[in-house]
Amino acid sequence: MKLRDFILRRIILAIPVVFGVLTITWFLSFVVGDPLAMYVTERTPDAAIPGIIRARGLDQPLVVQYFLYLSSLLQGDWGVSTTTGADLPVLTVLAMLFPATIELSIVAMIIAIVLGIPLGIISATRKDKIPDHITRIFALSGVSMPIFWFGLMLKYVLFFQFSQWGLPHLPGGDRYNYRAFSWTPTTGFILIDSLVFDHNPYLFFDALVHLVMPGFCLGYITLAIITRMMRSSMLEVIKEDYITLAKSKGLKERVVIYKHALRNALIPTVTVIGLAFGGLITGAVLTETIFNWPGLGRWATNSILNSDIAAINGFTLLVAFIFVTANFIVDMIYGVLDPRIRFG
Amino acid sequence: MGFSIHESDLDNEGVCTMDSDSMYPEIQDEAQNVTGVRVLAFLQIIFVMLGLMFGGIIFLGNFVYAIEGWLGISIVVPEFLGAWVLQSLIILILIVFLLRANQGILERIPDAFGTSFYLYLFLAVIFATIGWVGLIFIGVIAVQLLLLFLPSVRYFWFEEFQEDTRPRIKETRFTLHLIRKSPLVVVGIAIIVFMVGVALAAPWIAPYRGEDMVFDDIRLPPGSPSNDIKQNYEYLLEDRYFNPDIMPDYEYGEVRITEKYLETVEIPELFIGVSDLYTGADSVSVNVTFRIYSLNFTDYEVMTVAERRAYLYANVSVVNQHLLKYIELPDEVGNYVWELQFIASYKTTTWSANTRIVIAYFSIYPIHIWGTDNYGGDIYSRIIWGAQEDLRIALSVVLVALTSGAIIGAASGYFGGKLDELVMRITDIFFAFPGLVLAMAIVMAIGVRSLGTISIALMITWWPTYARLVRGQVLSEREKLYIEAARSSGASDTRILFSHILPNTIQPVIVQATMDFGAVLLVAAGLSFIGFGPPVGTAEWGMMIARGQNYILSSPWMTIYPGLAILVTALAFNLVGDGVRDILDPKLRRR
Numbered sequence: 001m002k003l004r005d006f007i008l009r010r011i012i013l014a015i016p017v018v019f020g021v022l023t024i025t026w027f028l029s030f031v032v033g034d035p036l037a038m039y040v041t042e043r044t045p046d047a048a049i050p051g052i053i054r055a056r057g058l059d060q061p062l063v064v065q066y067f068l069y070l071s072s073l074l075q076g077d078w079g080v081s082t083t084t085g086a087d088l089p090v091l092t093v094l095a096m097l098f099p100a101t102i103e104l105s106i107v108a109m110i111i112a113i114v115l116g117i118p119l120g121i122i123s124a125t126r127k128d129k130i131p132d133h134i135t136r137i138f139a140l141s142g143v144s145m146p147i148f149w150f151g152l153m154l155k156y157v158l159f160f161q162f163s164q165w166g167l168p169h170l171p172g173g174d175r176y177n178y179r180a181f182s183w184t185p186t187t188g189f190i191l192i193d194s195l196v197f198d199h200n201p202y203l204f205f206d207a208l209v210h211l212v213m214p215g216f217c218l219g220y221i222t223l224a225i226i227t228r229m230m231r232s233s234m235l236e237v238i239k240e241d242y243i244t245l246a247k248s249k250g251l252k253e254r255v256v257i258y259k260h261a262l263r264n265a266l267i268p269t270v271t272v273i274g275l276a277f278g279g280l281i282t283g284a285v286l287t288e289t290i291f292n293w294p295g296l297g298r299w300a301t302n303s304i305l306n307s308d309i310a311a312i313n314g315f316t317l318l319v320a321f322i323f324v325t326a327n328f329i330v331d332m333i334y335g336v337l338d339p340r341i342r343f344g
Numbered sequence: 345m346g347f348s349i350h351e352s353d354l355d356n357e358g359v360c361t362m363d364s365d366s367m368y369p370e371i372q373d374e375a376q377n378v379t380g381v382r383v384l385a386f387l388q389i390i391f392v393m394l395g396l397m398f399g400g401i402i403f404l405g406n407f408v409y410a411i412e413g414w415l416g417i418s419i420v421v422p423e424f425l426g427a428w429v430l431q432s433l434i435i436l437i438l439i440v441f442l443l444r445a446n447q448g449i450l451e452r453i454p455d456a457f458g459t460s461f462y463l464y465l466f467l468a469v470i471f472a473t474i475g476w477v478g479l480i481f482i483g484v485i486a487v488q489l490l491l492l493f494l495p496s497v498r499y500f501w502f503e504e505f506q507e508d509t510r511p512r513i514k515e516t517r518f519t520l521h522l523i524r525k526s527p528l529v530v531v532g533i534a535i536i537v538f539m540v541g542v543a544l545a546a547p548w549i550a551p552y553r554g555e556d557m558v559f560d561d562i563r564l565p566p567g568s569p570s571n572d573i574k575q576n577y578e579y580l581l582e583d584r585y586f587n588p589d590i591m592p593d594y595e596y597g598e599v600r601i602t603e604k605y606l607e608t609v610e611i612p613e614l615f616i617g618v619s620d621l622y623t624g625a626d627s628v629s630v631n632v633t634f635r636i637y638s639l640n641f642t643d644y645e646v647m648t649v650a651e652r653r654a655y656l657y658a659n660v661s662v663v664n665q666h667l668l669k670y671i672e673l674p675d676e677v678g679n680y681v682w683e684l685q686f687i688a689s690y691k692t693t694t695w696s697a698n699t700r701i702v703i704a705y706f707s708i709y710p711i712h713i714w715g716t717d718n719y720g721g722d723i724y725s726r727i728i729w730g731a732q733e734d735l736r737i738a739l740s741v742v743l744v745a746l747t748s749g750a751i752i753g754a755a756s757g758y759f760g761g762k763l764d765e766l767v768m769r770i771t772d773i774f775f776a777f778p779g780l781v782l783a784m785a786i787v788m789a790i791g792v793r794s795l796g797t798i799s800i801a802l803m804i805t806w807w808p809t810y811a812r813l814v815r816g817q818v819l820s821e822r823e824k825l826y827i828e829a830a831r832s833s834g835a836s837d838t839r840i841l842f843s844h845i846l847p848n849t850i851q852p853v854i855v856q857a858t859m860d861f862g863a864v865l866l867v868a869a870g871l872s873f874i875g876f877g878p879p880v881g882t883a884e885w886g887m888m889i890a891r892g893q894n895y896i897l898s899s900p901w902m903t904i905y906p907g908l909a910i911l912v913t914a915l916a917f918n919l920v921g922d923g924v925r926d927i928l929d930p931k932l933r934r935r
Binding site for chain 1: 528769770772773775776777778779780781784785788789791859862863866869870873874875876886889892893896897900903904906907910911914915917918919922
């Protein structure tokens with residue numbers, strides 16, 4: 001199979017998934033309450049409601065309603081959310097909050113990759129020795145760590161206890177220090193805005209410091225996953241014949257590991273990284289709630305507790321699309337890196 | 345590729361069963377004449393009858409309950425799909441398969457023994473979740489397993505059969521040996537056993553119930569004694585009906601003051617109180633004299649009244665008072681005797697028939713070893729009760745998701761074609777949502793906040809994992825030679841699938857299930873942390889953390905201990921799963 005056909009096949013396979021996701025959210029808006037609630041808030045005047053019902057086709061048969069729902073989604077009309085305080089279209093809110101979550105996720109991902117890959121290599125090259133055991137327990141505790149509890153503990157120790165002891169401490173929440181700086185989002189990514197548009201390195205530094213704790217909290221699980229994957233794939237690769245050959249040629253251990261083994265061991269790790277990116281969005285729901293991070297996750301939690309159906313649907317759709325896209329990209333990378341997949 | 349089994353299978357099925365009946369008549373006779381077999385058959389009948397009855401009762405009970413709900417008595421819609429119903433369905437299905445597998449043992453089908461063994465184990469696990477009635481079944485299972493395993497059963501466990509299973513037993517022994525040698529797995533198993541033990545023993549080891557709130561003990565740090573005096577009476581005389589006409593002259597009993605008691609109670613005191621038995625009103629007046637002697641109980645009994653007087657420690661008379669009278673107790677370790685005497689002249693005039701008299705001394709204050717939360721709940725007790733709740737969620741979710749996922753995945757992988765495509769697209773849709781978000785949406789959709797709702801939401805979220813896993817395994821196993829052999833000897837599709845393919849794909853599934861116990865624990869705790877949990881007050885680890893997060897600066901113990909409980913339990917499951925995967929991996933196995 002050619003690469004083009006492979007990509008085409010993947011795209012075709014993704015279509016039913018997208019439709020399934022859309023159907024599930026439509027179904028949800030029925031089960032949770034009234035689909036009307038997507039377009040009506042407390043501030044909507046009573047007189048306007050019959051008009052909205054007619055305009056949205058909510059008095060039509062279910063099949064028609066379903067297709068009207070799909071078409072309004074495709075036209076960018078995702079309903080009205082009240083969770084932020086004002087009545088805003090869901091897409092506007094998503095666009096407003098998305099950068100905060102993505103910034104946090106990217107930082108978490110960088111932390112996870114930068115720490116995870118070396119740890120995995122160390123663990124694999126010293127298998128069954130003390131560094132290996134420590135790394136394994138570290139990685140396993142990452143997988144079994146309740147992320148919300150970890151965040152609270154980090155906050156308690158690094159923010160509260162350190163300030164009690166008079167040590168320099170990390171900030172306990174928020175994106176930046178609201179009292180010291182004022183920031184109007186341009187792109188929404190505070191790290192970019194502060195340097196490129198505001199020319200304010202102090203704000204940049206402040207935002208970076210605010211990112212450390214939530215970033216590490218969110219990245220810990222991914223870090224654990226990457227470490228474990230790196231360790232097992234490295235162990236597989238080390239047993240291959242070409243590594244034995246390279247060693248018997250008299251190459252140094254370092255060269256063998258980093259030049260020959262690492263590249264091949266990275267292939268499965270890359271896929272795991274791609275898949276874990278979707279998982280980070282889930283983790284963001286909990287992390288943002290704890291660190292008061294003004295992103296999608298906190299908004300989603302609040303909207304669910306408020307039964308804000310339009311917001312729930314919007315968040316679910318967005319996350320599902322991110323997931324599908326991440327899976328798709330991973331498949332692509334995998335197909336490019338490992339030609340055997342394409343012929344399978 | 346197409347399979348031609350579908351048409352030919354129906355014919356072969358009949359031939360096959362006929363063959364097994366007629367091919368080895370003497371062996372069948374021999375098998376049926378042995379007592380072991382007869383006992384086994386007898387137990388089997390009892391077991392199946394009870395299992396069917398029990399599974400049926402739970403199923404029907406829930407069904408009726410749900411219909412009642414629809415009629416408007418109470419809303420129990422989630423109960424209809426509740427874990428119990430699914431469990432009872434699974435019990436029924438498993439018992440049918442077990443019967444077939446045990447029939448297979450008698451017919452000398454090589455894989456039947458393994459299948460039967462796994463089914464027994466599985467049933468035992470399910471029965472363990474049911475409670476006390478389930479224990480009877482586990483006992484029956486244990487007896488059956490003994491009969492199957494004991495060497496005396498080799499009468500019907502034929503020579504060749506033994507020959508067949510010997511390598512498998514050897515492999516199992518080797519696996520056990522490897523497990524014993526790996527420290528992390530042993531630690532993990534120990535923690536799991538400990539946690540399960542704690543959860544089962546909760547009524548005996550937890551000083552408070554999970555929902556208990558002691559309002560005098562709000563946010564006490566770890567290790568502090570309870571302030572709540574009322575709860576800590578130790579009654580000396582209680583619920584005794586005193587008939588004024590035949591009222592005794594006096595009552596007496598023993599008080600033992602121990603060192604621990606002196607340590608925890610600053611001023612040892614004793615008080616007597618009177619209240620109406622039915623209304624609880626304590627305004628009834630009473631006329632008694634109360635005395636404490638520094639005497640042994642036995643010494644007291646042999647002495648005369650005059651002799652006792654030398655040992656009198658304290659003496660309090662209460663006349664025409666509705667009393668609460670405190671008497672200081674000796675501040676020394678030892679045994680004392682209290683005595684209550686009714687004052688004769690007032691005896692019949694002031695006493696009403698339904699009055700009870702309470703003499704109590706403040707017993708040892710219970711210590712909140714891990715502190716209390718903002719409602720005065722004892723963290724230690726709540727963690728113990730929470731272990732029960734959380735482990736029950738994890739167990740029910742993994743069991744149901746595994747069974748349904750495995751059956752769907754196996755069917756999908758084995759039959760292939762359009763069914764496979766359909767199932768895989770459905771799992772794709774489920775995989776498009778992150779687990780937590782999907783579970784949140786399902787909880788919203790069900791609309792009832794309870795532990796059952798969380799379980800159902802997680803079951804729906806989790807089954808695709810197993811479906812995918814089992815499907816992949818079945819696909820790789822389907823083309824192997826022994827399946828071909830089984831097929832050509834006329835085995836039916838279900839038999840090949842359940843007696844040949846599934847037992848051989850079980851290992852990675854078991855590893856996955858072990859690790860998923862940890863993952864389900866985490867997601868369930870996360871769900872209840874953000875407010876999708878059971879009703880407020882339920883002892884559940886995630887909710888305990890949620891309750892503690894607002895007080896983390898002043899009372900961090902509210903958060904630390906439940907979090908540690910989750911971490912340790914999830915870590916234990918992951919340690920076992922991770923270790924066992926390495927052990928079972930054929931590439932890493934012998935080196």
